[in-house]
Amino acid sequence: MEAEACKKCGYTEFKKGKLGNGYVNLMPINSFFSSGSPMIVTFCGHCGEVSSVSVEKPRKF
Numbered sequence: 001m002e003a004e005a006c007k008k009c010g011y012t013e014f015k016k017g018k019l020g021n022g023y024v025n026l027m028p029i030n031s032f033f034s035s036g037s038p039m040i041v042t043f044c045g046h047c048g049e050v051s052s053v054s055v056e057k058p059r060k061f
Helices: none
Strands: 014-019 039-044 050-055
Touching: none
Parallel strands: none
Antiparallel strands: 014 039, 039 050
């Protein structure tokens, strides 16, 4: 299987980070009681181009 390459610079090393910390999470629309979920961001380790964003705990929705 060939390694995925960054669409912007062609680099093949990607990093992951978490967006949200319990206070700043993605929240469901029309739900006041859910704590929501952080987002996981995958980005190029060379230029920082974001390749994907996903919800860490989709079952919270």
